[in-house]
Amino acid sequence: MSKLRVRDLTKVFGSHPQRGLELMRQGLSRTEILRRSGQLLAVAEVDLDIEEGELFVVMGLSGSGKSTVIRMLNRLIEPTAGTVEIDGEAIDALDAAALREVRQRKLSMVFQHFALFPHRTVGENAAYGLKVQGVGEDERRERAIEALDTVGLGDRVDAYPHELSGGMQQRVGLARGLATKADILLMDEPFSALDPLIRRDMQDLLAELQSDLNRTIVFITHDLNEAMRLGDRICVLKDGRVVQTGTGPEIIADPANQYVADFVSDVDRSRVLTAEQVMRPARRTFGADDNPREVLDWLDEQESNGVYVLDRDRRILGVARDDLVAQGMRSGAKTIKELLIQDYARAAHDTLLSDLASMAATTTVPIAVTDDEGRLYGVVPRARLLAAMSNEEVSVDA
Ligand SMILES: Nc1ncnc2c1ncn2[C@@H]1O[C@H](COP(=O)(O)OP(=O)(O)OP(=O)(O)O)[C@@H](O)[C@H]1O
Ligand SMILES: [Mg+2]
Structure with missing residues (x-):
């Protein structure tokens, strides 16, 4: 069961929302509905x-x-x-009292320009949501301090908001959300x-809190790099509709349409995409006992200067490099395993392109992507890496 399950959620602003809804169901766009009905x-x-x-993360242009x-x-x-269902319970039909209860226990909201009360201390501000919940004074203070500790402001409990920087004030806002112990922020x-x-610090803080506290967070941002850094998944909205939902790398690697592609065109791809999105299967690998002649012929034909040699479990034994294989054959080597070198780079499936780039500089064979057991999973040739970083179509040949 999902923590939050939303279906067909629709909002029409205006004096005749049902009219807008009708037109939407007839397939009209936002602009057409506005023109025809003013909704x-x-x-x-x-x-x-x-x-x-x-x-x-929810992203999209303004409006x-x-x-x-x-x-x-x-x-x-x-x-x-x-x-809208929370923990399987629809909140649509709740009366005011039940809704208040849900808001207190399960949902807490942190706004962009949330207001701290200027004449209340940081501690009282952080405890504000608890007061609304009817929590007693001692417990309020205790939980507020705990939340302020979490955001690194445990020593400013008795300060007043004007004594804090903008970033600190924002952290008080975050502490206010955390103190309520709501499941969903x-x-x-x-x-x-x-x-x-400061924004970067807050992002790090939130990511850290998230892994410790395991809250469910719905986070809105305009900033694509922020979305990529924080979001487990991202949903992109256009004119009120979801155009794509997926992980950051999924969206960047395969944008659903031009709107999304334009949206993500500025992102620093090398810090979002990972080996998994750019690798391809190795075209060919050899085994320990294969004949050097066969290996050399293949390298020749491929105009390639090296190939991976694997054991029976597909673990990498080493690289057969063309010049060394040719030399070895002249000295009478019978199997390729005698001629291997360890001059290659190995990465995990989730290694960022930025890290792959520095590895690629040092080797002549494609980077090996291996799984947890060290088995070869795919390779990343340099051309493919460069193409992916510069947002070109990756050709199948690279
Ligand atoms: N109370 C309202 N009455 C009428 N129209 C509204 C109201 N609130 C929002 N809208 C309109 O609904 C659309 C969506 O607004 P919304 O505030 O959800 O956008 P947003 O994606 O949050 O934008 P931003 O990034 O600028 O915050 C906009 O066209 C806005 O003008
Ligand atoms: Mg907004």
Whole structure:
């Protein structure tokens, strides 16, 4: 069961939302609906399945419906149509009291320009959500301190907001979300007001918290590199519709359409894509007892200067390099295993291209991608690596 399950979630802003809905169901676009009826289709038929412990990113241009989606998850905005289930329970039909209960126990929201209360201390600000939940004063303070510790502000509990930097204030906002112990954190561009260095720190902090606390996080951002760094999966919205959902590398390697391709064109591919996305199967490998003549003929034919030699379990024994094989044959070598060298680079399936690039500089054979047992899984030739880093189509021959 998904932690959050969303089906057909739709929001029409305007005086006659049902009219907008009707037109949407007839297949009209946002622009057409607006022109015909004056109704604004902000979010259209969104489906999401967000798993427990996942950090799920929602991206899209300004106006694509991100904030409206996230605010419908806790019914800060009432959906025009569709359902939201948390832990299998639909929240659509809950009365005000039950909804309040769900918001307190399960959902907590961190806004971009959330306001700290200027006349309350950092500790009181962090404890704010707890006060709303009716938690007693001592426990409030204890949990606020715990949350502030988590974000590195344990020693500023009694300070006032104006005494903190912008980044610290944002961390208080995060602590406020954490202190409630809600399972799900909804974060609407929480870091966008921060300068780049502090923003980077906050991203690291969030990633760390996420792996320790295992909250489910729905995180909105404009910033593609932020999305790639943080998101387990990313969903891209356009005109209120989901155009693609996948991991960062999946989206970059295989964008669903031109909109997504344009969106991801600026990303630093070398820090997102991994060996797995660019490798291909080795065209040929040889065994320990193969004949050097056969190996040399093949290298010759392929105009290649080296090939991997594997044991029976596909573990790498070494590389047969053309010049050394030729020389070995002249000295009477009978099997290829006598002629191997260990001059090759080995990477795991999740090695980033940026790391592969520095490896590629040092070897003449394609980089070997091996699995946990050291078995050859695929290879990354240099041409393929360079093409992938510069966003060219990778030719099958590379
Ligand atoms: N209360 C509202 N009344 C009318 N239209 C609204 C309202 N809130 C949002 N909209 C419209 O709905 C669309 C989606 O807005 P939303 O705020 O969800 O976008 P967003 O993706 O969060 O944008 P941004 O990146 O700028 O925050 C926009 O066209 C916006 O103008
Ligand atoms: Mg927004």
